[in-house]
Amino acid sequence: MPHIHVVTTGGTIDKVYSLSGVLEIGPPAVDALLSPVLTDNTYDVTPALAVDSLDMTDADRAVLCAAIDALPGRLVVITHGTDTMPETAAFLDEHLAAADQTVVLTGAMQPAAMATSDAAYNLGAAMTAVQLLPAGVHLAISGRVFGAGKVAKDRARGIFVELA
DSSP states (O other): EEEEEEEEEEEEGGEOOOOSEEEEOOSSOOOHTTTTTOOOOOEOOOEEEEEEEGGGOOHHHHHHHHHHHSSSSSEEEEEEEEEEEEHHHHHHHHHHOOOOOOOEOOOOSSTHHHTTTTTHHHHHHHHHHHHSSOOOEEEETEEEEEEETEEEEETTTEEEEHHH
């Protein structure tokens, strides 16, 4: 049975409403999203960052890269904000040390805490995709799988699309 490392970075998927009514990054939503799933796959959660992806810098991406490089296994899912997910995927594709790791980034357009969120669907797709894809960096979002450097967020439609 495969073991999957889930590394969290914050982003919309982990946002919650504070008592003052402001959306802020809460604890990782991964366990709440995966707890209803019946499977013999195992996973662990490593919080690497807790930032909105609009605020993510290359220094943050280097921290994420180091966290992934420190993991013992080859299957890695990263929860990430959608605004700069393609940039982070390209950074990781260029800087990760282990050539045999399969890394899949995912996130959500709506916080996991919201009833109409796409978070559970996207995380489930990523957990499956990481087991099927070849080594490298990929994105699983909007019902599709994309390679690093080959995807963009279409903000007008609220989905990710393949670059021509």
